[in-house]
Amino acid sequence: MLNYLADGLLLLGGFFAFSGSLGILRFPDFFSRLHPAGTSDTLGQLLILGGLSLRVLLDSPDAGLSVGKLIAISLLLFITTPASTHAISRVAHLAGLKPWTGEANNDGEATDE
Amino acid sequence: MNVELITALLVIGGAFLALIRAVKGPTTYDRVLAVNVFGTKTVLLLALLGYIGDRTGFLDIAVLYALINFLATIALLRFVETRRLT
Numbered sequence: 001m002l003n004y005l006a007d008g009l010l011l012l013g014g015f016f017a018f019s020g021s022l023g024i025l026r027f028p029d030f031f032s033r034l035h036p037a038g039t040s041d042t043l044g045q046l047l048i049l050g051g052l053s054l055r056v057l058l059d060s061p062d063a064g065l066s067v068g069k070l071i072a073i074s075l076l077l078f079i080t081t082p083a084s085t086h087a088i089s090r091v092a093h094l095a096g097l098k099p100w101t102g103e104a105n106n107d108g109e110a111t112d113e
Numbered sequence: 114m115n116v117e118l119i120t121a122l123l124v125i126g127g128a129f130l131a132l133i134r135a136v137k138g139p140t141t142y143d144r145v146l147a148v149n150v151f152g153t154k155t156v157l158l159l160a161l162l163g164y165i166g167d168r169t170g171f172l173d174i175a176v177l178y179a180l181i182n183f184l185a186t187i188a189l190l191r192f193v194e195t196r197r198l199t
Contacts, residue, residue: 006116007116010116010117010119010120011116011119011120013120014119014120014121014122014123014124015123017123017124017127017154017157018123018124018126018127018130020127020150021126021127021128021129021130021131021134021150021154022127022130024130024131024134024146024147024150025130025131025133025134030139030140030142030143030146033134033143033146034146037146037149037150041150041153044157045153045156045157048120048124048157048160048161049157049160052117052160052161052164055117055164056164063169065169066169066172069172069173069175069176070160070172072176073156073160073172073175073176073179076176076179076180077153077156077179080179080182080183081149081153083183084149084183084186084187085146085149087186087187087190088142088145088146088149088186088190091142091190091193091194092140092142094194095142095193095194097140097142
């Protein structure tokens with residue numbers, strides 16, 4: 001039963017990791033690209049590392065060190081990913097980059113930058 | 114085909130898409146953002162490959178890579194903002 005839970009967590013995390021990158025590639029503007037980069041990356045790493053630590057714990061119950069390292073990576077990324085996204089958006093805003101308010105063409109790209 | 118391998122392939126695909134944005138990106142901030150996302154995907158891929166290949170030493174590399182990725186993003190942003198690294 002817990003095996004299936006770990007499988008589901010891993011697949012859902014992989015889906016979020018892929019769709020976040022798809023959003024970064026497809027969104028029309030820098031400030032809109034911040035959204036998939038910040039949110040889906042955080043959720044994706046949480047799900048993938050959670051499922052992986054559950055799988056490691058199910059495979060060998062005495063692998064406490066590996067699970068501790070996985071939780072440490074997850075906590076680290078949980079703090080640093082939103083912090084770096086915020087830093088990038090702050091620097092871009094202070095440098096005078098304006099949010100785009102125009103129309104998109106058929107490819108989803110911004111028509112006038 | 115087991116689940117860890119499928120997840121690793123999805124993460125590799127995501128890293129490739131972020132790399133396309135890093136090459137294409139109109140502004141410097143797009144490139145910094147894409148490189149940051151690529152680093153996060155690399156950490157995830159290292160953890161997954163450590164489980165698939167049964168090498169626990171990969172987790173230490175993943176911890177180091179997460180730290181270096183954050184520091185590199187902040188250093189790049191400081192360089193872009195002030196054109197100095199001190």
